[in-house]
Amino acid sequence: CLFFTFFNCTVSQWLIVFPICHTDNILVFPTEGSHWINMDILLQALHSRGHNVTILRSSKSWYIKDDKSYYNTITVPVERSLDQNFITKLISETIQFQRGGLPITNFLHLTFGMLGIFLEAHEAVCEFVTAILDDKSLMRNLKDSKFDLLITDPCWGGGVILAKYLNLPLVYNVRWLIFGEGHLAIAPSPLSYIPITGSGHTDKMSFLERVKNVMLHVTNQMHNYLVVTQTYQKLCDKYLGPDNDFNLLALNADIWLMRVDFVFEFPRPTMPNVVYMGGFQCKPAKPLPQHLEEFVQSSGEHGVILMSLGTFVGEIPADMTNEIAAAFAKLPQKVIWRHKGDRPATLGNNTLLVDWMPQNDLLGHPKVKLFVAHGGTNGVQEAIYHGVPVVGLPLFFDQYDNLLRLTERGAAKMLTIETVDKDNNFLKAVEEVLTEPSYRINMQRLSRLHRDQPMKPLDTALFWIEFVMRHKGAAHLRSESYKLPWYSYHSVDVVLFLLTAALLILLIFVGLVRSCFRLCFKRKIKSD
The missing domain is CATH 3.40.50.2000 (Glycogen Phosphorylase B;)
Structure with missing residues (x-):
């Protein structure tokens, strides 16, 4: 009896952590390089849970190999891509520049000089997305496959547009957006104690460091605007219609699987649909060769x-x-x-x-x-x-x-x-x-x-991916703040309204006081 009681309790607890899952079809729009390495681990875990995984890759893919036992691939012909030569050339030039330049010139080079290179990279991604969306046969097959979910890394914007086009729930394997760290876009991020990537600051900043932090944030916002308007927004206008703003679509993901935790990251505000899976790729060591x-x-x-x-x-x-x-x-x-x-x-x-x-x-x-x-x-x-x-x-x-x-x-x-x-x-x-x-x-x-966590980071990520598939999204966890213009988000319009109202009340009060004084003065003159 004790054995069966223990067995039933153990199974019940296991089912609470991992509900019985059904086979789902998952579409993946990945990113090359080290980003693919951790995405690959996530896909292997999803396959082990019984899900069917399909990956969209370019014909010039560097890291993402053709069909493996745990995923299928759809290879799309392209003329150019973010291949090994492009990345290694970029890195080599960066190292040489940093070794030969002054700190201020290095900062200017990384901030402004490389903008053209990043723009070229995003244009290559857009060509890949265009090749997908213009292939009528491929799009028909994608729609007929009845995918339950799209997973992407939003440091490139192609997966965002494809998810909207196919009307699929969207999950991010994320740390970076096109420009800047993911938290900055989705969660309240006071620049007084949240350092911008590239600032070299911690969460304890002096006045001048906070000035630099704000300036760097404004620069990143300018870069993001330039890159998006020149690349992804054009795709949105062409394939989704002019009423779809890419920046809003990018913030509309159901779940953000964030590749950090607060052992590593500085403490900061967060949101209900941000799930932390830092270190999910880590595992106990196996014997060495x-x-x-x-x-x-x-x-x-x-x-x-x-x-x-x-x-x-x-x-x-x-x-x-x-x-x-x-x-x-x-x-x-x-x-x-x-x-x-x-x-x-x-x-x-x-x-x-x-x-x-x-x-x-x-x-x-x-x-x-x-x-x-x-x-x-x-x-x-x-x-x-x-x-x-x-x-x-x-x-x-x-x-x-x-x-x-x-x-x-x-x-x-x-x-x-x-x-x-x-x-x-x-x-x-x-x-x-x-x-x-x-x-x-x-x-x-x-x-x-x-x-020291109640669940392993990878198990947490799997739970929330399957949660989105079970419920066809997670809209109840998304804040509506991302739809607000900046002046509404920061209540600038409310402050201006209240100041205007206060000013009107003050003017009315001053006018009444002046009228009272004039009336009293006239009565005094008459009495004299």
């Missing part, structure tokens, strides 16, 4: 350092590579370095170069002491999950801000491209993090906080 396990074990008591600059970076300048390799050669630790390109001339016997490595499994190995990383969201979340301190070398986009959050919590030491190869800065940073216990203590504390 034999050659890696032998190399790791050979490190003895000193342990191992991992270095990876992410999926986008093929190689860094030779002089920087040689400086890093020379620093590693002076350490007693063994080093596993994900590196492409020429072998550094200063490489030591303690360093193993690899084209690819099982990063999650290595970070979970007890002998790994340090992670040298570029600060991408996936790598930062894996470091937090496994409690490994970080020496950060940010290259572009959000990486500086990601590492800043770890640095602010005492779990990382950050360098810059301009200073990494000067005055032994890299070696000093690595030795500091290895020898100062507080870095590991702080990171392990973050790991405990991250893991």
Whole structure:
């Protein structure tokens, strides 16, 4: 009896967390690069739950492979795409510019100089969307497939337009919109304590930092307006009708699966349809391949350092590579370095170069002491999950801000491209993090906080995706604030009305007082 009671309770609790699901058809409009890596994990989990997954990909897709066991693909012919050459060229130019410029010129280059490059990238996405919508046979098949949901990453706007065209509920796998972080668009975001990405600020800002924060926010809004009007709004006008504003459509998603949590992110206001799944791609480490396990074990008591600059970076300048390799050669630790390109001339016997490595499994190995990383969201979340301190070398986009959050919590030491190869800065940073216990203590504390949740982040994401499919959307969780113009959202019109009313009342009161004085004055004259 006790066994059956326990069994029934356990099953009941499991069903509460994961209701019995039916097979649904899910359409996916993904993004290339590291964004695809975490989307792929989400799709595998959805397939394991019995759902049918179909992916729209371009004929020049870089990361997204053709049909796999857990998804089907629809390949759309295009002339150009965000391929590997485009991304690597962009990164190479960014690194060279940052190393040769002053801070102010770097800021201006990243803020204004790269606008044309981003515009070109979004134009390529629009050409892909146009190829989809102009293919009558394909659109007929998509409609006949009776999809229950569309999942997209809104850093590119194509999925937003397609979801509206097909009239499908929309779920975001999101951190970034076209310009700026997702919270800024959907949730109340006071600029007094919420730093704009690229500002380099924390949630504790001085007056001048707040001035810079506001200016950067205005600049991002201008960029967003220019890119949207030149690209996605034209598609909306052509395929959805002129009454559809792209910015409003982008804010109309049912659920925002946010790839952060508040162990990592600074505390801030949020909304009912924002679900936090930071670290959902993280999992316990699996055994290493034999050659890696032998190399790791050979490190003895000193342990191992991992270095990876992410999926986008093929190689860094030779002089920087040689400086890093020379620093590693002076350490007693063994080093596993994900590196492409020429072998550094200063490489030591303690360093193993690899084209690819099982990063999650290595970070979970007890002998790994340090992670040298570029600060991408996936790598930062894996470091937090496994409690490994970080020496950060940010290259572009959000990486500086990601590492800043770890640095602010005492779990990382950050360098810059301009200073990494000067005055032994890299070696000093690595030795500091290895020898100062507080870095590991702080990171392990973050790991405990991250893991202490009622549901795993991936399970939370799956629940809310299936929730949207069960209920054909989640309109009851969406605030109507996004439909308001800025002056109504901030009650500027109400303030002006009340000030005008107060002014009128004051003028009337002054007029009455003056009339009373005049009347009294006239009576006094008559009595005299």
